[in-house]
Amino acid sequence: MGACTSKITGRPAGKYNEMPAQSEKSTKSTDRLPVKILLLGASGSGKTTIFKQMRLVHHMPFSRQEIESYRQLIYLNVTDGLQSGISRMNTTGFFVSEENRELLRVVENCDRDLKDDQPFPSEYHHFIEWLWRDPNVQAVYRNGNEAGIPENLSYYSQNLDRLFDPHFQPNNQDILHAHVLSTGITETTFPLQTRHDLVLVDVGGSKSERRKWRYCAEGASAVLFVVNLAGYNQFMREDEDTNQMEDALALWEKTCRDPSLANTVLILLLNKCDLFEEKIAYADIKNFFPDYKGPSGDPEAGRKYFRNKFRDISREIFAAQKRNFHCHYTTATNTMNIRLVMASVQGTIFPSTTVTCFRS
Numbered sequence: 001m002g003a004c005t006s007k008i009t010g011r012p013a014g015k016y017n018e019m020p021a022q023s024e025k026s027t028k029s030t031d032r033l034p035v036k037i038l039l040l041g042a043s044g045s046g047k048t049t050i051f052k053q054m055r056l057v058h059h060m061p062f063s064r065q066e067i068e069s070y071r072q073l074i075y076l077n078v079t080d081g082l083q084s085g086i087s088r089m090n091t092t093g094f095f096v097s098e099e100n101r102e103l104l105r106v107v108e109n110c111d112r113d114l115k116d117d118q119p120f121p122s123e124y125h126h127f128i129e130w131l132w133r134d135p136n137v138q139a140v141y142r143n144g145n146e147a148g149i150p151e152n153l154s155y156y157s158q159n160l161d162r163l164f165d166p167h168f169q170p171n172n173q174d175i176l177h178a179h180v181l182s183t184g185i186t187e188t189t190f191p192l193q194t195r196h197d198l199v200l201v202d203v204g205g206s207k208s209e210r211r212k213w214r215y216c217a218e219g220a221s222a223v224l225f226v227v228n229l230a231g232y233n234q235f236m237r238e239d240e241d242t243n244q245m246e247d248a249l250a251l252w253e254k255t256c257r258d259p260s261l262a263n264t265v266l267i268l269l270l271n272k273c274d275l276f277e278e279k280i281a282y283a284d285i286k287n288f289f290p291d292y293k294g295p296s297g298d299p300e301a302g303r304k305y306f307r308n309k310f311r312d313i314s315r316e317i318f319a320a321q322k323r324n325f326h327c328h329y330t331t332a333t334n335t336m337n338i339r340l341v342m343a344s345v346q347g348t349i350f351p352s353t354t355v356t357c358f359r360s
């Protein structure tokens with residue numbers, strides 16, 4: 001195997017690096033077979049969320065220290081996410097209302113770092129709430145969110161009273177919605193009820209991180225290639241000229257052609273179906289993919305259109321290699337959905353075993 005390490009790193013450097021860091025190795029007995037699965041896909045597609053869900057599905061609760069780190073990360077996601085989302089919105093020609101500009105300046109200048117056990121500073125509670133409710137911010141977010149205002153703000157803004165409670169402790173849903181830009185490689189071993197150990201590897205997906213992927217390819221049995229289905233009308237944060245879906249399609253082709261992955265089972269996860277369903281009501285696929293001929297606002301037709309685009313890319317490559325195309329629609333923040341999809345994934349990887357192999 002290559003240089004896989006067991007760590008996660010994120011932004012800002014240092015502070016969250018050790019957060020969900022531990023490699024949860026099971027007690028290994030020699031007769032257990034490791035089965036390595038890589039989570040690949042662009043940054044923000046949902047890889048780490050699936051990784052976290054696997055911990056929940058396998059009853060590996062977050063430690064006290066991890067929960068505290070997530071609490072601090074959530075504060076950063078809310079303050080930094082709102083400010084950076086609004087500045088991206090400005091670049092598309094929309095601005096917060098005149099009466100809220102002063103609030104924005106306060107939030108821009110607030111300290112993003114909480115100390116251990118320090119509550120969210122109460123003075124920002126209503127500023128954040130008012131900024132989020134600003135009619136222009138809402139108009140951009142609700143009309144397809146081409147500016148890419150972080151989606152987790154919608155979730156956290158509905159929970160501000162709880163977040164700003166001095167005794168706030170994040171629950172699993174809060175943790176699943178937290179986002180850190182992964183820059184390392186995290187590996188966790190999940191014991192299955194067969195004689196296999198599932199070794200799940202989560203990597204950073206930003207353009208600068210992708211060159212590390214090849215170090216993890218060796219010995220991998222399967223790749224879960226995660227795509228943000230709701231990214232069809234958004235541009236990449238690290239490259240504002242590239243549409244997220246176009247990037248995912250190009251990356252999928254590269255992954256299908258990668259000789260180091262030629263013996264792996266490639267499984268496509270078209271993720272963020274919940275957000276896709278909401279967004280499609282406002283942002284017509286045709287405006288971004290003119291060859292879309294399906295009805296406007298139809299999530300079923302939209303999902304199928306993108307699925308077929310990915311399938312068409314891999315068709316010839318897979319035919320030559322005698323590989324099959326596998327695809328699932330997922331909502332990574334939904335534990336039940338991921339439990340079912342991962343059981344099905346296991347059925348694909350180990351056709352002779354039953355789906356009950358995943359612990360419940």
Ligand SMILES: Nc1nc2c(ncn2[C@@H]2O[C@H](COP(=O)(O)OP(=O)(O)O)[C@@H](O)[C@H]2O)c(=O)[nH]1
Nearest residue numbers: 043044045046047048049176177179272331332
């Ligand atoms: N609503 C919703 N949010 C999601 C879904 N999948 C991931 N997210 C959120 O998208 C953000 C990025 O996800 P993450 O797993 O960190 O992406 P990664 O960069 O590929 O590891 C996080 O805030 C997640 O909570 C989904 O299916 N639905």
Ligand SMILES: [Mg+2]
Nearest residue numbers: 047048181182
């Ligand atoms: Mg990640």
